[in-house]
Amino acid sequence: MTPHRVVYWNIPDHAWMYLPFAVLVVVFCYGFYRRWRIWSKGQRRPIGPWGPRLRRLGRHAGLQSGVVKRRLQGYAHVALAVAFILLFIGTLVVMLKSDFGLPVMQGAFYLWFESFTLDAAGLAGIVALAIFLWRRYGLRPQALSREAADFFVPFSLLIILITGFVLQSLRIYATHDPWGGYSFVGYALASLWGALHLGIPAALLIHRSLWWFHLLLAFSFLAAIPYSKMMHLFTGPLAIFLSEPTRGSGLDSPNLETAERLGVNFLSDLTVKDLVDLDACTECGRCQDACPAFASGKPLSPKQVILDLREHARSRPNEPLTLAIKDETLFACTTCRACQEACPVDIEHVPKIVGMRRFRAMEEGEIPAGLSDAVQGIEERGHPFRGSQASRTTWMEGLDLRVWQEGTPCETLLWVGCAGAFDPRAQKVARALAQLLLAMGEDVKVLGGRESCTGDPARRAGQEYLYQIQAQQNVELLQQVAPKRIVTMCPHCMQQLRNEYRDFGANFEVVHHSEYLSMALVTGRISHAAGGKRVTYHDPCYLSRYNGIVDAPREVLSGAGMELTEMPRHGTDSFCCGAGGGWAFREEGAPRVNRLRAKEAVETGAEVVATSCPFCLNMMSDGVRAEGGGEVQDIAEILWEQVATSPVAD
């Protein structure tokens, strides 16, 4: 006989299930409509190109590459997701048989998919759910909340899976199913009924009652999806698809002359993607765990920002967002994007925060002390530090470095950056880099007093107007200079020149000094003595997370003969130094972010902490000194020391 099973066995009145099914569809659709109504308030942005978005969707939603960064719960989530999909397909197969009469519930397919595979999937789902419940209620991590809804979702799923197995076992027990062994979980449970001498009439009664309970619970669960965080089944992939497919800025460049409102203060100022994000959050707390502001006790949890905005969107959608998010929360962010990197569904926290900062800064003139001085400095003097534009070339005194003159060609333009020009510590890095470039025989020039701040601190502070003025002036000047390439030692400047200035017509070849030096080492343009120091490398956020550059600086260090030892958090998972988002110019109370990061660096036992950002350099120098660590140097300084002591260089 062909292996098979009778669909709706022992449920003669199963047609009644279409009544609760109809209720399910109505409730589900209404819930979805309510979400859609909020999303439709958002600003629409052009979607294309689709290719990178679909690839990202495949990686992050299909392969769940973000989820599995945390091994145990990550793989548990993958198991549950796969189980969910397989069991859904299994249910569709049942529907094909019962409603369309297709002969699919038989033969090998029935034995190996409908019986064996689905049992394995159900069992994997139960194990995954047990892990989730154990983590949330056993380990009780701070990042996971323990509200009623947090219990409802995994517990109801667990009950659905368990009752499914019990139903299967009762059928196998009552029918003496000859192929029951393929449903190995149900088969094992069926032997339990035998051991308990359960009577067949009782088994039939229990089966029929439990079937309706299982069905109603499953329908209730499905109907509740748009009203619970299980909505992420739909909004997660949607949020991933709508997210910035490349490591760009995620910030738009609005026309401020025509904008009705400057910045974000109402739901309608957010984008559709921003609003989908609110419903995509699964409250997993990974963003909070990664956030340097949260770790240092500041009043910012990226997860709570999303949840507060979601609550605001649902309860008072027409009220200003200043009611939901306080200034001290907004301005606590370092814009390091650790939250976004950690988020498994690609929620973009930083553009929302910067958008709200824009409103506070531009419409209300509210920027925290210190940062406002930096912004005023950019406006009045073209840089956020002490000193005037006239001092821009002080750092290069004694070097054979030329300032670009109008009408002359420019091969390599060294974009020094305000830190390199004005900050005493960063000036040493600028000198080291310039000397390296000169030692390579580069035709390198600088802009001198004509270089002006890229506007990055102003943009991150929310002062988009000032930023756009700076951007337009700089792009105009650089188009006039027309360098073959721009080399910079500042990841913040690079982020502007390479990525964000594209909105203002820029299309320059911009390389970070780590990339340039790494290439020079590979091609043998730099000769140097052997190093040998034990070094740990701190990845600047704007280099690693914003631009994906993590190998080049390490190649420079290993090329300089250094022995590299890594901190636990490195690469794109690096922990911020605390300078980003304008914090380099603000007073920070204890505990300071740089101390947390410096502690990690010192614990590696490295002799030198290396980095490749002038802001990180200062923050790490302060932090490492306070933690009793050794020297902090830029990769250019380390390499120049090697080159300068090299017999070849002599």
Added chain:
Amino acid sequence: MRVIAFVKSILDPEAPPGAIRFDSGRAQGDVGQVLGPYEGNALELAAQIAEGSGGAFVAIALGGKEQETALRKALALGATSAVRVEREEGFHDPLATAREMQAAAEAAGGADVYVFGRQAGDWDQAVTAGLFAGLAGLPLVPIVQGAEVRGAALSVRREIQGGYEEGEISPPCVLSASNGPGTLLRLPKVKDVMMANRKPIEVRPAISPSGGFKVSDLRANAASRAGRRIEGDLKSQAEALAQDLRRVIPGIGGGA
């Protein structure tokens, strides 16, 4: 209350002396213009009084086109109009300056409160507000760090040695603003900045050429060029700084 604030753009005081050259009594160089620091306090004070009383606020500056930096800032902070009295850059006799200011203020319709910075950031004479008050026959409250409108009067907080004093004055009056928590210049709203850039600035001729003291030569102090950077760790930097200070300022830290 109608308020008139006198403002001034100056060569960036953070510029190194070497970047500024002196020529015909004028300091020049490839250095940007910035709002004088105490003029920033004056603007904030004027804006607060105008807001508190619901009155108009006029900004007046004396000088060339470079003064528009200060006037645009005033417009962005809520000044209803801005007037530039066309006058050559450089040193001017303070009394002549006060007379020019008085004439410009009268032409602008006068005011209940005249606000100055306590001293200009370039010439540092700190006498113009007093001379203006004398010419106008108005009471002067110097070194004001905050003011609040109380009916028809102003409650004024001013700095005195070792503390503060508060008192009341009935306009018309003259205030000279100093830096303090109550006079910290706010950031203008961007829409106001954009509006300010579109507003016209009225230009008036000066009433008379400068008289009195004339500058015939100007040189940077050689000593002020001779700065040095102290290298080393924090402890050795602090020790070297203390030694330098003991050498430069006799008697300092003698008991240490």
